Amino acid sequence: MAWQWFHRLGSPKWFYEKTTAWLPWLGFISITLILLGSIWGLAFGPAEAKQGNSARIIYIHVPAAVLAMAGYYVMAISGAIGLIWRMKLSFMVMKAAAPIGAVLTFLALFTGAVWGKPTWGAWWVWDGRITSMVVLFLLYLGIVALQEAYQNQDTADKISSVLALVGMVNIPIIYKSVDWWYTLHQPATLKLTEKSSIDPSMGYPLLLMILAFYIFYAWVLLLRTRVEILKREQKTNWVQEIVAKG
Amino acid sequence: MMSTDTPSLRRAFWASLRRELLLSYRHKGDLANPLIFFLMVVVFTPLGISEEPRMLARIAPGMLWVIALLATLLSLDGLFRSDYDDGALEQMVLSPQPLACLVLTKVFAHWLLTGVPLTLLAPVLGVMLQLPEGGYGILFLSLLLGTGSLSLIGAIGAALTVGLRKGGLLLSLIIMPFYVPVLIFGSGAVKNAIEGFPVNAELAILTAMLLAWSVMAPFAIAGGLKISVRA
Amino acid sequence: MMSTDTPSLRRAFWASLRRELLLSYRHKGDLANPLIFFLMVVVFTPLGISEEPRMLARIAPGMLWVIALLATLLSLDGLFRSDYDDGALEQMVLSPQPLACLVLTKVFAHWLLTGVPLTLLAPVLGVMLQLPEGGYGILFLSLLLGTGSLSLIGAIGAALTVGLRKGGLLLSLIIMPFYVPVLIFGSGAVKNAIEGFPVNAELAILTAMLLAWSVMAPFAIAGGLKISVRA
Amino acid sequence: MPSLEFRQFTCQRDGHPLFNPLNFALNGGEVVQIAGPNGAGKTTFLRSLCGLFDEWTGEMLWQGTPLRVPDFSLCSQLLYLGHQPGVKKSLTAGENLRWFFGVQGMPFPGAVSDALAQVGLQGYEDTFCYQMSAGQLRRVALARLYISRAAIWILDEPFTAIDRFGVQNLETLLQRHVSNGGLVILTTHQPLAISGVRLIELQMAGRGGNDVD
Amino acid sequence: MPSLEFRQFTCQRDGHPLFNPLNFALNGGEVVQIAGPNGAGKTTFLRSLCGLFDEWTGEMLWQGTPLRVPDFSLCSQLLYLGHQPGVKKSLTAGENLRWFFGVQGMPFPGAVSDALAQVGLQGYEDTFCYQMSAGQLRRVALARLYISRAAIWILDEPFTAIDRFGVQNLETLLQRHVSNGGLVILTTHQPLAISGVRLIELQMAGRGGNDVD
């Protein structure tokens, strides 16, 4: 039955035991893909016509940016599930997702800034994309700060879920408004419907890296959720058995 | 023992609004605070940044909007705090009337006593900052619409942080991202007006945002307060 | 019954400082607040005012100083408030140790946790606001000296307004005039540095102000608190 | 007639039960004192009743139907007076009371000055609450009881800071309320001079069973 | 041996005396209860003693010499515990106590955990005060009495929110303090189980003379 599955998923113990087997696979695949993509992109891909080798930073910059945005929805939706169905596990996923998202956003910002110096001649420019990324970073920071600020975990979970939910509505608005506001940054080059404006020799390794980052994200998220489970359930028998086993 | 006249939401609404206005009236100082802040930054700006009229004129529209936004933001921390500390919030949560309506009165009062005065004062300070001719009307209109959204959004932040022993500016961090679109369209409208471009789009968007937040915010606020009060 | 080891001022000083630091450590959020505010305005500035690098570079020195000043000011309201509300201030007033010394620790802790982080963060935000090359060192130095004065002056205002049920930004009004010289010499130093002029005079004056306020402020603060507590 | 029933009911803090599970039923016409030493969980228990605390386990039944977390469906039936009385210091006594009833959707009670007189605050209707002594402030909060139409009164240490005569008055009032079929649930560390008080002792969890009834 | 004397002493609010002038002298070895209904001026009186309120008239003599307004010269001799106990909720019980003594220039008392045990808070030294019940919070403030070396204790309703055993303990402590020559001045609305309490009744001003002694 679908509902039975749903309820079992809500059980931290079931989730913990189930995912133990997935971990090594996810870790192995993501690391392999990242290595593969980097070697392809950095060593065998062509240098970009105008920007030269500095453009190779794209293989980190773009996947980080993509995941930073996708990560927000992972976080907000798991928060919403937690609020609606009062599911503790879902809150744990949310809590685990927030710092990962913040780090990825920071990575996108940082690589962007590093890239900006050779191409735009300045570390920092206020343009639409960049601004919306800063705003996203602040949204993540807000969630992390709320989680830290509340001593009572239950309250922290619910409060930050409400914030994440409200934020979910707001993200498209921010993107629209900031894009409309001022643009210097690259428009989207990878397009599904039309022909991509990026050369396939750079496009394929980039796509590979994005895929790799997705899997990597899932892996780290699982790891962090499991740590969170152990922390919160530390007084239960099954966790103590695991700890005793070492 | 039991009630004979049925309790009514309208009564609760008025009682609540009445109290907010009374409280603000008693703390006249608080009422003036956002205005003082506004004034203060307007004084500091030429001192610290530049006293050149041409320069001032260029930064004026944005500056006025940024300051109005900060003033709103800073006045928000106390919105639910004192009710939380002295137990009045519990009583509101326990009222049989929907909490979302009761908090809406608080937000409305906040806007009436912060947003509206700021809006009225802005043109005056515009003169001090050498705001060019064409900007005044739209400055007024955009602030009137925008401060409504600012109060509503800010109240969500205030509700989410009221349980912290000192919410302080963590509140700022939380709501800042939500203020960004309001700021962009608000100051955008004024800049366009000064340069003679049409401003209909910006004003329409500001109105739409105000409506959307008016519908959504009360529920988020009520939800946040209920969680906070139970902690 | 009576004391055998004599009470010592040194002990009182350390106990007081220790508590302030502990309290801030417990409210980590508060610690970050002035920084968040700083960051916030730096983000709002290009959004609201202008994103043009040339324009930003011109307003950056003043903007950074104005924001640092506002951030200090806004963090001051709570300086004595919670001690007043929960009765700890009475206990401090009743301590046999001179109140001026005890409050000095509070101000010192405030500077350590507000002024210093602001100073450290300012150059980073300078990059975001396109602050020209030559300004960074002096920005840092002038803020380091200036924020000390700002904390001391602000504490006087906080002491005088703590007895009001909600001091809020009335505080701002009181101390604003005293902040003006600090702002003028602080931002002046940075502007001069950028344009390659000497900055010795400005830095000397900032240092002198810091020393003068360090001597005078504690007594004014202690006086203000004693009056407030007796109201 | 209000009826409340508890089955294996206990409140938790940080995942640990505060007191041994309770099994008992309350009906209108009773004064119930929740007793126990400091930190036993009395306040927590009362807040759970009001829906202001939700880390509890077991069952709570109102008129026979179980209440779920979070559930404020008792709201309109109850009056809660906690450690923090919810009196605004910068309003006058009268304004505070009028707000209190207004916010529940009740018409502004004309009885405000009567109620204040009942708690010994004749002529204080227009006095600001920050000009009041500790006891007077609590009395403003207690004046609600003289106007309220709620059937269940939940009072957390209502006698705090109240002088001897004030306590007597209050006891008389409670007795009148229950004789009208109301239910009073209170905590206090002072001996009560009310006859027929039902005592529910909270026993620290993990110190032997109790199941009071 | 501490000695305090009052001559025609009364406190004022808004220019009106609160209670009829008092004339009496206190010496070490006494427990003195300031009594009176809510709003009689007990808190105001105690605060005047500490120098925390200065709208009073008449004379107050400490060891025979008159004290002037504003005068904190009694400071090092006294310990004041008011309606607001001065306990920071975001510090632990131990940190609160250590600050309290540190700020008076005393060495950090090693006795902190003993004192906490005495008020029934064994093992709570590292518990944050916001995690405490109302009574536990007051107990943290009361723990000061077990460490203090002050001769005069001024306690404004020290029994608030304290349970029965706590009150008994506190009474024993007060008795020990006065038997060591100390002076205790307190207010409370609960009956005291201490022998030989000296009662000073505050009588509302303008309702006939009293001059208690």
Ligand code: HEM
């Ligand atoms: C701090 C600065 C920067 C930030 C925050 C930033 C942020 C972003 C974001 C959010 C994306 C979107 C990914 C997507 O929508 O699919 C992106 C993609 C991209 N960025 Fe940046 N960026 C920055 C600087 C730069 C610089 C300096 C360059 C090079 C000139 C650059 C080149 C690109 C390219 C080529 C893409 C891929 C566009 C696409 O395929 O959609 N970025 N960046």
Ligand SMILES: Nc1ncnc2c1ncn2[C@@H]1O[C@H](COP(=O)(O)OP(=O)(O)OP(=O)(O)O)[C@@H](O)[C@H]1O
């Ligand atoms: N916010 C909190 N977080 C964690 N624990 C808490 C919190 N508040 C109270 N507690 C703990 O829960 C227990 C019960 O507290 P509660 O306030 O219900 O006690 P009480 O019976 O009302 O005591 P009192 O007679 O002192 O008012 C106490 O041991 C206290 O330490």
Ligand SMILES: Nc1ncnc2c1ncn2[C@@H]1O[C@H](COP(=O)(O)OP(=O)(O)OP(=O)(O)O)[C@@H](O)[C@H]1O
């Ligand atoms: N801040 C104030 N301003 C004006 N009047 C005040 C103020 N505080 C108290 N009063 C008045 O002074 C009188 C004495 O107050 P006080 O607090 O000393 O009473 P109390 O004897 O301690 O009463 P309780 O038993 O309620 O604590 C009261 O009638 C009160 O109304």
Ligand SMILES: [Mg+2]
């Ligand atoms: Mg309690």
Ligand SMILES: [Mg+2]
């Ligand atoms: Mg009193």
